Amino acid sequence: MMKPAKAALASQMETAAPLQDVPLTxxxxxxxxxxxxxxxxxxxRKDAPKFVTKTPDVDNCVKFVLDALxxxxxxxxxIVTKIVAEKKWCLTDTEEMTLIELHVRV
Numbered sequence: 001m002m003k004p005a006k007a008a009l010a011s012q013m014e015t016a017a018p019l020q021d022v023p024l025t026x027x028x029x030x031x032x033x034x035x036x037x038x039x040x041x042x043x044x045r046k047d048a049p050k051f052v053t054k055t056p057d058v059d060n061c062v063k064f065v066l067d068a069l070x071x072x073x074x075x076x077x078x079i080v081t082k083i084v085a086e087k088k089w090c091l092t093d094t095e096e097m098t099l100i101e102l103h104v105r106v
Contacts, residue, residue, distance in 0.1 A: 005068040018077070020075035025051040025082040031090045031097050032062045052087035061085065065100060081105060 030052075038048040062085050066077040074080070082105065091095050 005026040005064070018075045019102070019104075020072055020079065022079060023081045024074065024079050025060075025084070025105055026066070026080050027101040027103070027105045028062060028065055028083070028085040029097055029101075030058070030072055030085070030087045032087060032097075033096045034089050052089060058085050058087055060069055061087070061098070065098065069100075069102075 032052050032054070034048070049069055059063075062083055066080060070077055080102075
């Protein structure tokens with residue numbers, strides 16, 4: 001699973017060389033598909049949970065992403081000094097994804 005993630009990240013990176021020796025903030029959003037039990041007659045139930053409290057844990061998601069970023073996007077994840085991460089529900093079944101933004105801290 002790590003190899004496809006690394007390949008996907010490398011294909012989307014905008015920099016020619018991996019980032020190194022600059023402090024980074026990593027913003028991550030993890031989108032998960034809602035289970036069928038959250039719906040009734042095709043509509044979202046009023047009592048469906050607002051937040052994703054199922055596994056995987058957000059810290060495990062973050063660790064996976066940081067590991068996948070190395071070494072093609074960031075030379076070493078030790079340069080990430082701040083992380084903002086959230087698990088969210090998808091609006092549709094086709095939107096299951098992970099969004100990652102890296103910002104140089106000044």
